[in-house]
Amino acid sequence: MYSHNKGRMQCDRLWKNARLATLTGEGLGIVESGLVAARDGRIVFAGAVADAPTLDAAEAIDCAGRWITPGLVDCHTHIVYGGNRAHEFELRLAGASYEEIARAGGGIVSTMRATRAATEEALVASALPRVDALIGEGVTTMEIKSGYGLDLATELKSLRAARRIGEVRPLSVTTTFLGAHALPPEAIGDKDSYIATVCDEMLPAVAKAGLADAVDAFCEGIAFTPQQVERVFEAAKARGLRVKLHAEQLSNLHGASLAARYGALSADHLEHVDEQGVKALSASGTVAVLLPGAFYFVRETHKPPVELLRQHGVRIALASDSNPGTSPLTSLLLAMNMGATLFRLTVDECLAGVTREAARALGCLDSVGTLEAGKWCDLAIWDIERPAELVYRMGFNPLHARVWRGR
Amino acid sequence: MYSHNKGRMQCDRLWKNARLATLTGEGLGIVESGLVAARDGRIVFAGAVADAPTLDAAEAIDCAGRWITPGLVDCHTHIVYGGNRAHEFELRLAGASYEEIARAGGGIVSTMRATRAATEEALVASALPRVDALIGEGVTTMEIKSGYGLDLATELKSLRAARRIGEVRPLSVTTTFLGAHALPPEAIGDKDSYIATVCDEMLPAVAKAGLADAVDAFCEGIAFTPQQVERVFEAAKARGLRVKLHAEQLSNLHGASLAARYGALSADHLEHVDEQGVKALSASGTVAVLLPGAFYFVRETHKPPVELLRQHGVRIALASDSNPGTSPLTSLLLAMNMGATLFRLTVDECLAGVTREAARALGCLDSVGTLEAGKWCDLAIWDIERPAELVYRMGFNPLHARVWRGR
Numbered sequence: 001m002y003s004h005n006k007g008r009m010q011c012d013r014l015w016k017n018a019r020l021a022t023l024t025g026e027g028l029g030i031v032e033s034g035l036v037a038a039r040d041g042r043i044v045f046a047g048a049v050a051d052a053p054t055l056d057a058a059e060a061i062d063c064a065g066r067w068i069t070p071g072l073v074d075c076h077t078h079i080v081y082g083g084n085r086a087h088e089f090e091l092r093l094a095g096a097s098y099e100e101i102a103r104a105g106g107g108i109v110s111t112m113r114a115t116r117a118a119t120e121e122a123l124v125a126s127a128l129p130r131v132d133a134l135i136g137e138g139v140t141t142m143e144i145k146s147g148y149g150l151d152l153a154t155e156l157k158s159l160r161a162a163r164r165i166g167e168v169r170p171l172s173v174t175t176t177f178l179g180a181h182a183l184p185p186e187a188i189g190d191k192d193s194y195i196a197t198v199c200d201e202m203l204p205a206v207a208k209a210g211l212a213d214a215v216d217a218f219c220e221g222i223a224f225t226p227q228q229v230e231r232v233f234e235a236a237k238a239r240g241l242r243v244k245l246h247a248e249q250l251s252n253l254h255g256a257s258l259a260a261r262y263g264a265l266s267a268d269h270l271e272h273v274d275e276q277g278v279k280a281l282s283a284s285g286t287v288a289v290l291l292p293g294a295f296y297f298v299r300e301t302h303k304p305p306v307e308l309l310r311q312h313g314v315r316i317a318l319a320s321d322s323n324p325g326t327s328p329l330t331s332l333l334l335a336m337n338m339g340a341t342l343f344r345l346t347v348d349e350c351l352a353g354v355t356r357e358a359a360r361a362l363g364c365l366d367s368v369g370t371l372e373a374g375k376w377c378d379l380a381i382w383d384i385e386r387p388a389e390l391v392y393r394m395g396f397n398p399l400h401a402r403v404w405r406g407r
Numbered sequence: 408m409y410s411h412n413k414g415r416m417q418c419d420r421l422w423k424n425a426r427l428a429t430l431t432g433e434g435l436g437i438v439e440s441g442l443v444a445a446r447d448g449r450i451v452f453a454g455a456v457a458d459a460p461t462l463d464a465a466e467a468i469d470c471a472g473r474w475i476t477p478g479l480v481d482c483h484t485h486i487v488y489g490g491n492r493a494h495e496f497e498l499r500l501a502g503a504s505y506e507e508i509a510r511a512g513g514g515i516v517s518t519m520r521a522t523r524a525a526t527e528e529a530l531v532a533s534a535l536p537r538v539d540a541l542i543g544e545g546v547t548t549m550e551i552k553s554g555y556g557l558d559l560a561t562e563l564k565s566l567r568a569a570r571r572i573g574e575v576r577p578l579s580v581t582t583t584f585l586g587a588h589a590l591p592p593e594a595i596g597d598k599d600s601y602i603a604t605v606c607d608e609m610l611p612a613v614a615k616a617g618l619a620d621a622v623d624a625f626c627e628g629i630a631f632t633p634q635q636v637e638r639v640f641e642a643a644k645a646r647g648l649r650v651k652l653h654a655e656q657l658s659n660l661h662g663a664s665l666a667a668r669y670g671a672l673s674a675d676h677l678e679h680v681d682e683q684g685v686k687a688l689s690a691s692g693t694v695a696v697l698l699p700g701a702f703y704f705v706r707e708t709h710k711p712p713v714e715l716l717r718q719h720g721v722r723i724a725l726a727s728d729s730n731p732g733t734s735p736l737t738s739l740l741l742a743m744n745m746g747a748t749l750f751r752l753t754v755d756e757c758l759a760g761v762t763r764e765a766a767r768a769l770g771c772l773d774s775v776g777t778l779e780a781g782k783w784c785d786l787a788i789w790d791i792e793r794p795a796e797l798v799y800r801m802g803f804n805p806l807h808a809r810v811w812r813g814r
Contacts (some may be wrong), residue, residue, distance in 0.1 A: 087795060
């Protein structure tokens with residue numbers, strides 16, 4: 001918990017009579033009798049009433065004992081895309097596997113076609129209801145990846161749409177260039193040549209336009225090899241962009257170790273990571289982003305090695321992976337329930353996973369993810385009696401109010 | 408689809424320019440260019456524009472191509488209770504099984520204490536946010552069971568609270584007396600004696616007060632034997648009340664056959680039912696109510712034999728099983744997704760399962776569950792392009808509007 005020299009302090013707005021889960025330190029940072037004060041959109045005090053300075057607030061809001069957590073952070077989404085894949089879902093019910101659908105030219109490629117065909121405005125318009133569902137649960141920061149364009153124009157269009165979402169909604173959006181998501185059909189099987197285009201044309205153009213905060217790739221048999229990913233990471237490094245990786249979702253190609261070697265912000269999925277990979281993530285401080293919605297939806301049975309991650313002190317985040325093919329999920333509350341139910345994460349791990357650790361995974365823990373003076377005043381205020389309720393319930397949203405940058 | 412002699416017809420309200428899933432017949436009953444007309448709260452026409460009479464409507468609502476389904480029916484809930492079990496959820500994350508928690512005096516008994524301690528008003532107030540979550544997804548009919556009182560006063564109080572919910576919300580509530588849910592601690596292990604109280608005191612008083620539309624029991628090693636259930640069913644029969652049964656959730660005690668023998672409306676859970684039980688359900692026309700939320704939440708691995716149910720023509724419904732211990736679920740949309748993802752039900756089966764078949768399971772298919780003239784005009788109007796989207800998405804609510812009895 002942030003501690004402050006007592007004294008007199010001006011603030012714009014004060015949330016009082018609240019219970020806090022500040023998420024500072026290692027656990028939930030529970031404060032039974034707490035308050036949060038904001039000025040110019042930033043927290044100036046968050047902590048126990050007993051430790052608070054005298055606050056002169058222009059506005060004071062009585063939280064009536066409700067809980068305040070940091071605004072939620074969804075650190076892995078593909079929420080900007082054209083069309084949807086409800087029909088493919090029907091096919092999967094008829095028995096087709098994720099890999100079979102991908103190999104049959106369905107999967108990502110069908111979304112690619114719809115995304116290419118859509119205007120930037122249409123991409124924004126179709127994403128907003130999904131974004132609003134997450135906002136309605138207290139999400140204040142969201143990562144959005146490209147990766148359904150697979151050509152320069154559409155990747156740029158998708159990233160512009162992502163940035164636009166952050167302009168039309170009270171939401172901090174961070175963008176990720178994921179050109180190396182899948183092979184477009186026009187590459188007719190030549191992955192090396194497509195990766196060259198990603199590295200030599202797409203990534204430089206994206207970087208020059210300032211449209212990406214990070215670079216991601218999909219390291220998998222049905223996507224790209226570690227060697228191809230390495231080329232993408234080298235190109236990102238040359239442009240000063242941080243990297244992250246879809247690693248070990250369906251098999252173990254040692255993507256986690258590769259990501260760690262490049263100081264990746266996060267390695268995501270990780271169902272099949274081994275101890276060597278876990279050790280590498282630990283050494284590099286790379287966050288393990290678990291995506292139980294995709295695990296559930298594609299009916300994976302091989303769980304990520306949560307106990308190994310704990311033993312080696314790897315930080316664990318949880319995200320929606322919101323995407324049309326493998327995780328049409330627009331709820332971090334449900335992602336928490338799935339993290340607990342399917343992966344046996346504890347309540348504390350789930351809550352940290354959608355706040356502090358998710359912010360760490362985006363490289364923005366200095367500005368969001370916990371309730372601490374100096375950070376943006378992004379709050380979720382909940383009608384609950386204990387934090388565990390946020391994880392325990394399914395299909396119930398107890399959000400009372402949401403605050404983004406002090407409002 | 409209901410077909411009508413063309414002519415001229417007066418109605419109060421008309422929903423036009425809609426696509427319909429009428430759920431009449433065996434499938435979804437799709438009508439691409441349809442309308443629904445209501446008078447005095449009941450449907451007077453639902454079907455294709457081409458088949459419609461000339462309608463003189465006091466009010467016409469343009470649905471702009473949206474889909475209309477019957478209002479959803481949640482045919483198995485325990486949504487009235489005191490407290491919650493978020494803390495027990497934390498325990499389960501630490502490794503305790505459902506049965507271990509029940510044997511340790513946790514589980515149902517902890518909710519019993521909180522329910523006994525609550526006033527009727529408090530039970531209504533605590534249930535309403537959960538009920539509202541379901542209403543917000545288009546639910547227009549809901550079954551509510553007692554069974555957390557386990558003494559006469561609290562069972563009556565719970566059923567009165569359930570009826571009250573139907574008075575304070577635009578919702579049809581059907582109530583079920585579930586005195587034989589668990590053994591209360593004051594019975595100190597004497598199940599036969601408690602069952603005698605259920606049959607000789609509780610059930611007659613509930614029936615006399617007109618508080619129950621049906622009678623349910625929990626047939627399981629941790630609950631009651633088939634012989635004890637039979638006594639409850641005999642007592643129900645003597646009062647002219649239909650029965651239903653929690654059967655074969657954790658083991659096979661041949662509860663399905665027992666339920667069938669008494670012409671039960673439904674047999675619910677059924678993870679462990681065998682072919683003999685399935686045949687019995689088929690012969691008696693008893694609906695199989697599958698509860699994937701509980702299956703998911705308690706991490707069952709033994710799935711209900713969906714293929715056997717299909718082969719023998721047993722009707723399949725899906726419900727939330729909304730309850731604090733094993734299914735804190737307040738979403739039929741999510742129940743559908745789980746039915747598809749976990750049990751491999753088809754899209755058509757899922758949608759029928761929360762409309763037509765759920766109404767059948769409640770014995771009210773004559774008045775709700777499909778879009779047909781003569782039934783209550785209970786509608787759910789959806790912002791979707793195809794019905795599969797209702798099953799495919801997770802944590803997203805595309806409900807545009809909800810109509811209960813024509814309004």
